[in-house]
Amino acid sequence: MKKNFLLTVIFLFLMSFGLTGCAFFEVRDRVEESDEDARERDEEESEEEEEEEEEEAEEAEEEADIEDEFEFYTYSSGSDSVKESFIIYQYRGDLYFASYYFNCGDGYSETCSLSNAQEEAFYRILEEEMEERPEEEDEEAREGAHEVGACVCLDGEMMGIYPIDISETELPFMDVFDMNIQELENIPFEDMDLIRATNTWQNNPFNIDYYAYNYMLEQQIESRISQELVSMTVGEVGEEDYILQAETESGEIHEFTVTIWGYVTE
Numbered sequence: 001m002k003k004n005f006l007l008t009v010i011f012l013f014l015m016s017f018g019l020t021g022c023a024f025f026e027v028r029d030r031v032e033e034s035d036e037d038a039r040e041r042d043e044e045e046s047e048e049e050e051e052e053e054e055e056e057a058e059e060a061e062e063e064a065d066i067e068d069e070f071e072f073y074t075y076s077s078g079s080d081s082v083k084e085s086f087i088i089y090q091y092r093g094d095l096y097f098a099s100y101y102f103n104c105g106d107g108y109s110e111t112c113s114l115s116n117a118q119e120e121a122f123y124r125i126l127e128e129e130m131e132e133r134p135e136e137e138d139e140e141a142r143e144g145a146h147e148v149g150a151c152v153c154l155d156g157e158m159m160g161i162y163p164i165d166i167s168e169t170e171l172p173f174m175d176v177f178d179m180n181i182q183e184l185e186n187i188p189f190e191d192m193d194l195i196r197a198t199n200t201w202q203n204n205p206f207n208i209d210y211y212a213y214n215y216m217l218e219q220q221i222e223s224r225i226s227q228e229l230v231s232m233t234v235g236e237v238g239e240e241d242y243i244l245q246a247e248t249e250s251g252e253i254h255e256f257t258v259t260i261w262g263y264v265t266e
Helices: 002-069 116-132 136-143 192-196 210-225
Strands: 070-078 082-091 094-103 106-113 150-154 157-160 229-237 241-248 253-259
Touching: 002 070, 002 116, 070 116, 094 116, 094 210, 106 210, 192 210, 192 229, 210 229, 210 241, 210 253
Parallel strands: none
Antiparallel strands: 070 082, 070 150, 082 094, 094 106, 150 157, 229 241, 241 253
16 A cells, blocks of 8 residues: 555656656747747847948948039030020039029129038939939930030039939029020129130030129129229139139229139138
């Protein structure tokens, strides 16, 4: 009787140990599987984060490349008798804008610097246009650059592209047919040929006539010094800018640095 009782106790003990052991190994296996799943998820998330960071870095690099390599963008539309055009160009790290309108013999020009917001908008629009245009259209754009009337220069390479929409930049570019362009009265400015002889002027499809350019300079300077000018003389000429000496009615001489495309910087 005692022997049977002992055997029963031993049997129950072994059964209990066996079940506990099975449960232990099952829990251990589940923990190991859970840890492995967690590692796989972490690895996948890490890979996704790395891919996103790489994409962001590539986008930032492309944007930086355009900004670093950008020299100018020009647009023109019209004929020999009626024309509207503009240029956005880089000067000492900043962007500047100049426009030219011509209607039946009379021309008019305006210029301004771009704000940070305008620069960001312009670069974004330009980058989108250059990325989204299909490759097969590139040759067509180059072949028809004069007809399309738009080109961009990056790191010394000028290429024809389709005109971009700069309306988001809010730059003061107008429709020539909405303007009342009149004959301009100019003060003497005999040194225009020195500016036109620069490589910057010679190698650019954008152009401004003598009277419109002269008037644009005169208006900028007179608004700054609040005096009327009687003459303007060009001093030292570089490839990006030149020195301009302006004489007032009282005989005062004011000296300014002017970009080749007519923005009075200082």
